[in-house]
Amino acid sequence: MVIKIDHKGRRHIICSTDLTLNAAEILDLYEARFQIEFLFRDAKQYTGLGHSQVLDSQGQEHFANSSLTALNLLRIEDHTWAYLRERASSIGSLKLRKYNRLVVNRFIAFLGAELKPEKIKQACEQAYQTGLLAA
Numbered sequence: 001m002v003i004k005i006d007h008k009g010r011r012h013i014i015c016s017t018d019l020t021l022n023a024a025e026i027l028d029l030y031e032a033r034f035q036i037e038f039l040f041r042d043a044k045q046y047t048g049l050g051h052s053q054v055l056d057s058q059g060q061e062h063f064a065n066s067s068l069t070a071l072n073l074l075r076i077e078d079h080t081w082a083y084l085r086e087r088a089s090s091i092g093s094l095k096l097r098k099y100n101r102l103v104v105n106r107f108i109a110f111l112g113a114e115l116k117p118e119k120i121k122q123a124c125e126q127a128y129q130t131g132l133l134a135a
Helices: 022-044 055-086 091-111 118-130
Strands: 002-005 010-013
Touching: 002 022, 002 118, 010 022, 022 055, 055 091, 091 118
Parallel strands: none
Antiparallel strands: 002 010
């Protein structure tokens, strides 16, 4: 059993049935397991994992690989964005940011304006952030 105290002073008790593991190994396995859980959760929510209509096993494997690859590419972009902005982000925020960017760029293209002037860039950046969750 490992008791982990987070930065807010909350205690988390983590148990393992493998008595040969030390505390650091238990924590590493626990963190890796939850990264896998988050990966599958995000793949189901954002890239359609589980919604395949393919019946043969090879097609299902291809669909799962495509879904997880798309998710990993999104996570790389999301981590880059969070690093540049120095704040945590999420796949949901990345999806919304991409949608906002698409809508704003369509309006600008329709109006015939370019993204060169600084005021337009600032307005677009604010519009891209519309509806994002604060982390």
